Amino acid sequence: MHIIITGSNGMLGHALTAVLSKQHKLTGFDLPDLDITNLSALKTSLALEKLDLIINAAAYTDVDGCESNADLAFAVNATGPRNLAVVANELNIPLVHISTDYVFDGMSTVPYKESDIPNPQSVYGKSKLSGEQHVRELYSKHYIIRTSWLYGEHGKNFVATMLRLAQERDELGVVDDQTGSPTYTLDLARAIAELITEPAYGTYHITNSGTCTWYEFTLEIFRKAGIGGVRVNPITTEEINRPAPRPRNSVLDNYNWRMQGHHPLRHYKEALADYLKSLTKEDIK
Ligand SMILES: NC(=O)c1ccc[n+]([C@@H]2O[C@H](COP(=O)([O-])OP(=O)(O)OC[C@H]3O[C@@H](n4cnc5c(N)ncnc54)[C@H](OP(=O)(O)O)[C@@H]3O)[C@@H](O)[C@H]2O)c1
Structure with a gap:
């Protein structure tokens, strides 16, 4: 297939490129060359070649930036996917769109299924939900994939940040009242490669297996990286006082993925071990 990846310079964009380039022809787009908020530019860029899929x-x-830049958040996270749905519809090719656990309010005591009612609390979550809704309303040949707590090569992420902080400090406070499933971008990209082999369109939750709090995740990162000299203290969300509210429960039940016959993604601890092996000094600067 000839696949277009928008946001190809981002963390997931890199992983998608690494995984999909083995089997497909890829064309990547990102700012400043292509802005997904600009429909006419999108139409011009994507009309050039015969395409089979857009991701x-x-x-x-x-x-947190979304809280003070709501217009930009909605332009990129809602109008952007709407524009891509318009173009995918015109080209009659499927659209894979990535969304987030932040569409939920996090108050559930059990993992969220795809059929649960979203109730985003942050501007980011609201803008991402709006993007999902545009895609669903405009074009049926879509895969909407909600994922959570992403980390991977070529991106600022929690794991790399904790490793950097461990070099700078001997004590850290890490939030212990938000629970989720850390997800390795390469594992998500491999799952997407599998999903697009059949036209089972719809909404999917796709994350690594297992759950933890950020505090527990930090202990696991330091254990696996052999870091012993840093004291890690559990703290509450209130204590760090960030502008955007975060879901307390971010755990996504990968129900539709399993029902479609796919194997659950491996445990986050196993995926973390692979990511740590791939890290270079540059990544944790
Ligand atoms: N990171 C997470 O923990 C997480 C969790 C759940 C879901 N997700 C979702 O997963 C997807 C990928 O996330 P990620 O972590 O890979 O994000 P990322 O590293 O921030 O990558 C996003 C890319 O999109 C580009 N971009 C921004 N505005 C654009 C525009 N108007 N037109 C074209 N490109 C634009 C960015 O460019 P600039 O860098 O120049 O702005 C960046 O290269 C997103 O849909 C995100 O909502 C992420």
Whole structure:
């Protein structure tokens, strides 16, 4: 297939490129060359070649930044996917769109299924939900994939940040009242490669297996990386006082993925071990 990846310079964009380039012809787009908020530019760029699939990994992902830049958040996270749905419809090719656990309010005591009612609390979550809704309303040949707590090569992420902080400090406070499933971008990209082999369109939750709090995840990162000299203290969400509210429960039940006959993704601890092996000094600067 000839696949377009928007947001190809981002963390997931890199992983998608690494995984899909083995089997497909890829064309990657990102800012400043292509802005998904500009429909006419999108039409011009994507009309050039025969295409088979669009994957949208572009987003405005600064969750706290979205609180003070709502217009930009909605332009990129809602209008952007709407534009891509318009173009995919015109070209009659499927659209893969990536979304997030932040569409839920996090108050559930059990993992969220695809059929649960979203109730985003942050501007980021609201803008991402709006993007999902545009895609669903405009074009049926879509895969909407909600994922959570992403980390991977070529991106600022929690694992790399904790490793950097461990070099700078001997004590850290890490949030212990938000629970989720850390997900390795390469594992998600491999799952997407599997999903697009059949036209089973719809909404999917796709994350690595297992759950933890950020505090527990940090202990596991340091254990696996052999870091012993840093004291890690559990703290509450209130204590760090960030502009955007975060879901307490971010755990996504990968129900539709399993029902479609796919194997659950491996445990996050196993995926973390692979990511740590791939890290270079540059990655944790
Ligand atoms: N990171 C997570 O923990 C997480 C969790 C759940 C879901 N997700 C979702 O997963 C997807 C990928 O996330 P990620 O972590 O890979 O994000 P990322 O590293 O921030 O990559 C997003 C890419 O999109 C580009 N972009 C921003 N605005 C654009 C525009 N108007 N037109 C074209 N490209 C634009 C960014 O460019 P600039 O860098 O120049 O802005 C960046 O290269 C997103 O949909 C995100 O909402 C992420």
